[in-house]
Amino acid sequence: MATRTPLSRDRVLTAAVALADREGIAALTMRRLAADLGVEAMSLYHHLPAKQALLDGVVETVLAEFLGTPPDVDDWRARLRGQFLAARAVMLRHPWAPGLIAAGRSVPPSVFAYYDGILATLVAGGFSYHLAHRALHAFGSMPLGFVQEVFSPDAGGDKTDADLEAMAAALPHITAMVASEIHDAGDPTLGWCDSQTEFEFTLDLLLDGLERLRQNAH
Incomplete structure (x- = not known):
């Protein structure tokens, strides 16, 4: 038996x-x-x-799939980049997870420890706590491997052709942006404006900008 x-x-x-x-x-x-x-x-x-x-x-x-040991590198940018991309790999395996995390009513204790480690990396890299605090605000949800969407093609629910025409007339630039930025289905994405390319572009832009701020602060 x-x-x-x-x-x-x-x-x-x-x-x-x-x-x-x-x-x-x-x-x-x-x-x-x-x-x-x-x-x-x-x-x-x-x-x-x-x-x-x-x-x-x-x-x-x-x-828990990515809140373990961070990459063993000295450069703070490479260390955080590795952490955030590892988190993103997990989110791409579980594409339903970002929405569930964003809607959560509480923050798991392990997340506080994770962000404390990010602060430790920044401070060890020469950041003041003031600038490190601003960095956390700039990163938003990126340390967890995704970015929260601001606009979405279906944000308004079901719309008729007349509704879409009216929206295009009232919001021409947003409508044009949405139309131009619909991604190829083969692009690993967690939302219409959260592609892998855009995630890495934004991450590198933030890391490089923060490095310039760090250097100018001394």
Whole structure:
């Protein structure tokens, strides 16, 4: 007789991430997850007492994939660039994760430790805490591997041709920008304006600009 693998919080969360990867975060329910694990839904509540606890645990599980040891390099720009691109590789594996992280009501303790490490890298690289604070604001969500979208082609929901024509007339430059910046489907993207090329362009622009500010501060 086969021995059933004991249910644990880690096992539940690993299965939850796998389910979201296959079918999207909307498919992640306690009932569906229990079915995947071959258990009754009520048994999940011993490990995760509510749906929000499940979602928080899923976020922690994804973040744990890159919140480990940073790249072993001395240059602060290369170190942070490596960290942020490693985070992005994780987000591209789990494209539903940025939306879940952005909508989160709490910040996992591991994220505070991660950002403390980023500050340590900046200070060791010659930044004052004042300039390092500004750097964190400039980076936004990039340390977590994605950028939050400001505009989106479908931000307004379903629109008729007349609605789109009216929008083009009222907002000609935004409309032209959206039309010109729709990316090729082969570009690894987490949103219409969050392509790999643009992520790296913005990251390098910030790192180089911060280096100039650091040099001028001395």
